[in-house]
Amino acid sequence: MKKALVFAAVAAGMTTLSTGVQAQDCTIKIGAALPTSVDWGRPIAEVAQFAVDQVNEAGGAGGCSIEMVLRDTQVDPKVGVDAAKALVDLEGIKVLLGAVSSGVSMPILTSVTVPAGVMQMSCCSSSTAFTKLSEEGKTNGLWFRTFATTGVQSAMGAKVAADKGWKSVAILYKNDDWGQDMSRLIAADFAAAGVEVTANVAINDAQPSYRAEVTEALTSQPDALYLALYPTEGKSAVREWISLGGTQNMILANSLKSDEFRDSVGLQYLGNALGTDTASPRVESADAFKAAYEAKFGSQPNGPGLANSYDAAMIALLAMEAAGKDASGADIAAAVAKVTDPNGTAVTADTAGFKAAKTTLAEGGTVMYQGATGNVRFDANGDVSAPAVVWKFTDSGTEEVEYLSLTEVDAFIASLKK
Amino acid sequence: MIQHLVDGILVGSFLSLGAIGLTMAMHILRFANFSHAELLSIGAYCALVFDKVFESLLPILAAKIGPLSMTGALAISIVLSAAITGLSAVLIDRFIFQRVRQKGEELSMVFASFGMALIIRNIIGLVFGLSAELYSKDIAFAMILSRDPLLLVKPDQVFVLIAALILMFALHLVLSRTTFGFSLRAVAENPSLAQVHGVNLKCMIAAVWIIGGGLGAVAGIFYGLSYQITPVMGRDLVLPIFAATIVGGIGSVYGAVLGGFIVGIASNLALVILPSGYSPSVPFLMILAVLLVRPNGLFGEARA
């Protein structure tokens, strides 16, 4: 059976080779359960669809063209789980992209995808609970996420503060699963780097005003401000902070890499603001995603989760290609290692890259996908690590200030742990 | 500490404005209107549209007034938005609440208002998009009133406070000095008796909605001026405004004013004691505390 599959895959690859990029006469559906009704959720869905379009341009995956069926989760676990179940049962999907919130992804994983043997790839769920679940062997290897940023990012934040010589920092964090994680990690990393944390203040969703929270952080008179927020509450809190005369030395999590945030706060106040993010490795081809995105949407891919969502879709589709036609969810999940192999042939994150990957896979080789979030590499629990970058805002978007390779990141994290 | 207190008073000013309308409607129509806070959204978004229109028609109006981030265009927009919001409140009542009132019981109204809130909020989201909007992108810097203890106040906030106080005083004059005010109170006390004495009920109800909607719109715009406006601001404000109403006592305009300030101050001061994650619970704790001590609020009267 396995052999037959491999043979089928090779055969499919050969056909693609010989026929070039002609449209396929069959269609495979993949599911996406994303919160399209939320302001930051909509672009995440758009960019996943964009990845699917690129793959179809390259002739589809697994020998067929791909159709992405998108369902709205409304950030409501009930609705999200039901949508996922409908995708699995009614549309017959083998791969599910989503969800964004850990609170939605988790029940989908435990009650839908794992029992049904469907591979689930989330762009943005950050909860450490997934790692634990996987360690207990309850995900059957079906769970992946392209969200690498919590640990790497907190370490980078501490590095920025230490490099700049900021002695004390106040933290404002979003009071959700990601923000609570960030606040805990960054506080520990600051302490390890010898930076004093003067205040660690939660910013709740849906509050009429953040005045009191900002005042709370302000009274401690820190050298700098660390922000683990989304643009919506981020701009409100930062405008308040600046108008009250707070320092303009700021360290931003990658969720604030957003034009909306820059425009509403004003570039003139963000001169001393440095952001952190995970990054692509230093090869020219790694800018492929950025270029393709700009061509399609007319702006830089700045916003929470965009690059992660693109990589999630791309890797899932590459794995489908590697697993071949009629592969099961487990087969596809097993094939993820083949397309994120550190020793494999490097391919870029665009149509051309996908075509190149098809050729390599058809010849029985493995592929190293150089994605929008970097040289994605999953560990046994479906978690990723990646190189990191420090960035700042400019007129047209963002520009890179400093780049750290994967080894440098690992070394710095290790130095903090001491 | 003193900064929190001052901030609380400034936040309280728009909560009070919102609560006045709510308390009047609740008193006369006897139902907890969960869609009242949506009137603030309607007002704020109306002003956003008018503001843009006036600025493009008469560029001179786009200039800022003194140290405020308020423009002439926005000032005119406030008046227009208040009128439109008042009118839409009357229309919502005519077409929805009044009919539900005739059909069912008062608590059906509570649920109808839940439904209305959902409809209004999401229609605004569909029309204007889900992300937050600002009247002015410039950041207005705060004035330093004192360095030790540090005390900062934004000019906009002072303006909002003074404007709110003037509006409240005007309302006070209307309610206490005019025939209209007497009729309104008569209706609230005993509708049947008031009607016997020749008070036109329909007009009175419409008047309450116009006042409530108008003040709500002003509150929404002031809120937007101080922070930002989003389609879900009604959802964020509904509990604090209810808290202000209940703390003051349903039906008491002066109670609502005081309640707004109390809730504003309490929410700000709470952070001194509670971890910041718990701030959304504060309005609720206020409600509970007041109800335990005075079941009808500070100024409310017991009523069956």
Place this chain on the structure above:
Amino acid sequence: MIGVISYLVFFSTIAAILAIAVLGLNLQWGNTGLFNGGVVASFGAGAYGTLILGGTPQDGHWGGFELYYPLALLGGMIFAGVLAWVVGKLTLRLRHDYLAIATFGVAVAFENVMRNATTVTGGAQGIRGFERPLQSLIGSGFTYNLMFLIAVLTCLALVYVFLERLTVSPFGRLLRAIREDETAARSLGKSPDKVRLAAFVTGSVIIGLAGSLYGTFYAFVSPQDVLPILTFQIWAMLIVGGAGNNKGAMAGAFLIWGSWTFSGWALSRFAPVEVQLYTGSIQFVLIGMVIVGMLLWRPQGLFPERLVVSQPGGGSRGKTQAEGLT
């Protein structure tokens, strides 16, 4: 075909769980006239209680006692009941619009505490539960879902029979008597406050049961499960189904949850991608319109309350001044 059946089983499980919650609310509102604006607090108490008691221990968490499952389930219901008793003690003597707001506030505060009390509730990350009961025996596939559905339907049937009995019992008559005319009931030597509290707690325990089953089915609960929108959904089910009628309440649950999920499916199937991005907002507008429309044109719901007591004019609930106004 198997897919369709598998999905229907899954859908029915959630709908039946919600139906149990609607039955609980019906006891509070339909039969007793208590406006509970914080349904989600009882629901969440049940879910959190069960998962804390029955869950596996985790680092940094105080919970995870790995209790025998039926005990954990019971514990969740008791937790919901205790919370309701405290809330009821504090708020039931209030005017009903105060009650609506106070309970709404309870729900907001409940979500807030669950989000922040990390050591007990797992904070925003939520609590990951246990191996679902008997899962090792049956496996996690279709058979398990089917068995779970049967278990939930059994619970639903038990609750239904219990409430039907209660409605025709002297206690049920007392509830309606108090709802219709509190003063009259008081003059007959009844104690409305106690009776109301009993009904409120019983209803909340039933809602708590629904929450427990919900937490069990997903083996997970997080603050996102206890947002105010759930209160609204459950109320919508009761209003559409018909307050005061248990059959209507259950029908309402299936109907509303069905249309909620169906509209999502239909929009993703037939609407163009650009429109799909707005489906969430459109869905909320539609559901709001259904509610308001029901209240305008059929306030008694699809299945109106049957009057069990043969009293003339029992249908009108305490004339209010507001009615005199229009």
